[in-house]
Amino acid sequence: MGTHLDNLLKPEARRTTFYDALVLDAKLRQSLVTMRSLGSRGLTVAALEVADVLQQSKHVPAFASRWCRRAYVAPSYLQQTDAFLDYLLHILDHTGAQVVIPSADGTLEVLRAHRETVAWRAQLALxxxxxxxxxxxxxxxxxxxxxxxxxIPRGVSVQHVDEVPEAVRTVGLPAVVKPVESWLWGKGRGVRVISQLVTTHDEAREAVEKLTQYGGSTLFQQFLxxxxxxxxxxxxxxxxxxxxxxxxxxxxxxxxxxxxxxxxxxxxxxxxxxxxxxxxxxxxxxxxxxxxxxxxxxxxxxxxxxxxxxxxxxxxxxxxxxxxxxxxxxxxxxxxxxxxxxxxxxxxxxxxxxxxxxxxxxxxxxxxxxxxxxxxxxxxxxxxxxxxxxxYLDKDDIRPLWTATRDFLHRGVQRVIRGPSSRRNMQ
Ligand SMILES: Nc1ncnc2c1ncn2[C@@H]1O[C@H](COP(=O)(O)OP(=O)(O)O)[C@@H](O)[C@H]1O
Ligand SMILES: [Mg+2]
Structure with a gap:
């Protein structure tokens, strides 16, 4: 795994680091696929993940890829985005990375909010x-x-649990309750919210309550x-x-x-x-x-x-x-x-x-x-x-599979010790 800002600031590092692409959200499977695709074509690629993801498990398959020239660990953007953004801009300024590729809903939101600042330094694949x-x-x-x-599925928009009975009358049960936006900034932190199947009035109320707790609206749709x-x-x-x-x-x-x-x-x-x-x-x-x-x-x-x-x-x-x-x-x-x-x-x-x-x-x-x-x-x-x-399995790049396996075992052990943890964007 590579190092961080200190090394970047050294003049010799400044001369030698240059990336065609900086792949964000390194933990996601699509990021590894991206690194392999670009790396095997002779492009120079680095990867970045945020610290809170590494706290959950330090095994990041894309970091283990033979194509990963350097692994960067940025501060989290879940509580506030400033530190993350500063870190990203710093990397771009000092490595001359040409293209930034995000894959998670969260980073997408951060980049959208600060688009010009980032786009001034690198091309955003957005x-x-x-x-x-x-x-x-x-x-x-x-x-x-x-x-x-x-x-489109038959459905109505629901903002509050009080609207659930009417929604059930219109749409019927079972139904799917889903957030209008997958990424929400609620209570000072970002969360990803996912669709839920509901089969009873109680489940419907519970799902709407849960999905609207950070604000935002839900769609109540017929189940297909x-x-x-x-x-x-x-x-x-x-x-x-x-x-x-x-x-x-x-x-x-x-x-x-x-x-x-x-x-x-x-x-x-x-x-x-x-x-x-x-x-x-x-x-x-x-x-x-x-x-x-x-x-x-x-x-x-x-x-x-x-x-x-x-x-x-x-x-x-x-x-x-x-x-x-x-x-x-x-x-x-x-x-x-x-x-x-x-x-x-x-x-x-x-x-x-x-x-x-x-x-x-x-x-x-x-x-x-x-x-x-x-x-x-x-x-x-x-x-x-x-x-x-x-x-993860690729005969020309075998280490990520081993890292993914260790990650799986590590999280399995954590789950047994602590109970199930919250779900991050896996899609
Ligand atoms: N109305 C529905 N009926 C059946 N399955 C659904 C329905 N809405 C969503 N799903 C399932 O849940 C998945 C996720 O829903 P989606 O609308 O793609 O939201 P997101 O991916 O942002 O969580 C869909 O790909 C589909 O498989
Ligand atoms: Mg989807």
């Missing part, structure tokens, strides 16, 4: 603010989508139990440079979580066109992942747009669509090559997530959308017999 303001707000996204004739499909796009200057589709067979947690077992698929006609129209309407440049879920009859409904690299990105990269590299080239203002095809049928598995989601499926048996215990176990075991790529 869409313009007007587009981000829509894409990070589910209500606004769904609004535009429905005007474009794209299917069909396939989860996502379209990844790369859009710039009016041109769609890449399109990719995948579906997630299992997510962790079973509802509202990050995808753990997923497969590249041919572009579905209906949602590919819809995703494109949406991204063009918002003028959302760069990478975006447009998430859909189908109902039992196969009709698609829009979930949301992620205007940042998501954990599922590796399926696309392995299938031949190198979104992180496109993102880098776009940020640098380089000419982009159109990607016209990719391999379909490739499975990818996040083993830690799959273990957890199988355990959760056993605990949540009988809940809507959760497979019966025998089926869950069988599916989990069957996946070992299906050829698949595994997250």
């Amino acid at each position: 869409a313009k603010e007007e587009a981000l303001a829509v894409a990070t707000d589910k209500e606004k996204t769904l609004d535009i989508a429905s005007r474009l004739g794209i299917g 139990d069909g396939r989860r499909e996502a379209i990844s796009l790369f859009y710039a200057d009016g041109t769609m440079y890449a399109r990719f589709a995948q579906w997630a067979k299992r997510t962790q947690p079973p509802l509202g979580g990050t995808s753990v077992y997923r497969q590249s698929i041919a572009l579905p006609e209906d949602i590919t066109g819809q995703a494109e129209r949406l991204v063009r309407a918002i003028e959302l440049e760069g990478y975006s992942e447009v998430e859909f879920r189908r109902d039992s009859a196969g009709r698609p409904y829009l979930m949301e747009i992620n205007p940042r690299l998501s954990a599922s990105i590796e399926v696309a990269v392995r299938a031949g669509v190198d979104f992180p590299y496109l993102l880098y080239q776009w940020a640098r203002g380089e000419k982009l090559e159109r990607v016209t095809s990719y391999q379909t049928g490739g499975w990818m598995r996040f083993l830690e997530g799959d273990i957890l989601t199988t355990v959760q499926a056993l605990a949540q048996r009988g809940r809507p959308g959760v497979a019966p215990p025998a089926q869950s176990l069988l599916d989990f075991i069957a996946a070992f017999f299906t050829p698949a790529a595994y997250d």
Whole structure:
């Protein structure tokens, strides 16, 4: 692991440090994928994570990558963003890093708030603010989508528990309660909030209470139990440079979580066109992942747009669509090559997530959308017999897998000692 500001200030370090890209949120899986993608193309990459993440566990897979020239540990931005920002600016000033790539909702928010200060020093791999303001707000996204004739889940907006009975009358149960924005600054600290499945009035009240405790509004939506499909796009200057589709067979947690077992698929006609129209309407440049879920009859409904690299990105990269590299080239203002095809049928598995989601499926048996215990176990075991790529595993860069395994074991031990800890953005 590398060192920090002191070393940067030394003149010799100043001469020798130079990065093509600084990858933020090093702990996230998509950050490791980004480092590997850029590093194996001969680019010089450094990674950054914040101190509170390292306090939970010091094992950061991307820091162990052979492509990681230096690992930076910045002060947290959860309580206040100043120290984090100062640290980031300092690195940029002293290393000449060309491009900054964020992947977490939290860093995205910090960069949006201080965009000009950062952009003055390095290129930000981010869409313009007007587009981000829509894409990070589910209500606004769904609004535009429905005007474009794209299917959206039946739903109402709920700000307060008192509105729950009316919402249940309109939408019915089971339902999904989800925050309008995934990242909230509440009580002087940033928190990521996630969707919840509710099956009774009490659960609905509880979920709304919990999700509105830091302010913010929730969406109360009909529950859809069909396939989860996502379209990844790369859009710039009016041109769609890449399109990719995948579906997630299992997510962790079973509802509202990050995808753990997923497969590249041919572009579905209906949602590919819809995703494109949406991204063009918002003028959302760069990478975006447009998430859909189908109902039992196969009709698609829009979930949301992620205007940042998501954990599922590796399926696309392995299938031949190198979104992180496109993102880098776009940020640098380089000419982009159109990607016209990719391999379909490739499975990818996040083993830690799959273990957890199988355990959760056993605990949540009988809940809507959760497979019966025998089926869950069988599916989990069957996946070992299906050829698949595994997250972290790369024969040309083996240390991150070992680091991820130690991290998993470390957190397992912590969980036993302290009980379950709060969930960070894993998507
Ligand atoms: N109305 C719904 N019915 C069924 N599943 C849903 C619904 N809304 C969300 N989900 C599931 O939860 C996941 C997360 O919801 P999403 O809207 O993408 O919010 P976020 O990813 O910001 O937490 C979706 O990908 C989907 O699998
Ligand atoms: Mg999502």
